[in-house]
Amino acid sequence: MIGLLLDKRVPSSLIMYGQLFHMRCAVNLIVKSGLEVIECGVEKIRESVAFWTATPKRMEKFEEAARQLSLDYNKRLVLDCKTRWNSTYLMLSVALNDKDVFYRLKQRESQYRSLPEEKDWELKKCVIN
Structure with a gap:
């Protein structure tokens, strides 16, 4: 899942080109977005x-x-x-x-x-x- 998310982003738009992209944060953001509905x-x-x-x-x-x-x-x-x-x-x-x-x-x-x-x-x- 993280790989798919990173593929959708321009690496330069992420801190340290996505090296610090944390799975827990990503899942939390995805679920929070769904709950907004x-x-x-x-x-x-x-x-x-x-x-x-x-x-x-x-x-x-x-x-x-x-x-x-x-x-x-x-x-x-x-x-x-x-x-x-x-x-x-x-x-x-x-x-x-x-x-x-x-x-x-x-x-x-x-x-x-x-x-x-x-x-x-x-x-x-x-x-x-």
């Missing part, structure tokens, strides 16, 4: 996760709702770091599994206003699977 949906899920992870009390409510729905709650919600695509992937994969909890809590919590729409959840299924 669905950024609106990612942002909605990010806002939801941020709301429910903001305080220990909210986390307890979230976990309790998961138990009430008899969901296998083995991974806690985690807010991503926007500069690390793998943390965004983790956030999306955990949130997707807990989709029904978000809907249940929307009915119970008046302050929760960032519930993603169904189209946002469907788009995430394509990304995660």
Whole structure:
């Protein structure tokens, strides 16, 4: 993959003619570019996760709702770091599994206003699977 990327660039446009072209950085840039296509949906899920992870009390409510729905709650919600695509992937994969909890809590919590729409959840299924 790196070879293909380097072939597409003019060597003189890269630092030290591409000798410092690092694979992790390249993969990160490619994935981040792909995530920009669905950024609106990612942002909605990010806002939801941020709301429910903001305080220990909210986390307890979230976990309790998961138990009430008899969901296998083995991974806690985690807010991503926007500069690390793998943390965004983790956030999306955990949130997707807990989709029904978000809907249940929307009915119970008046302050929760960032519930993603169904189209946002469907788009995430394509990304995660």
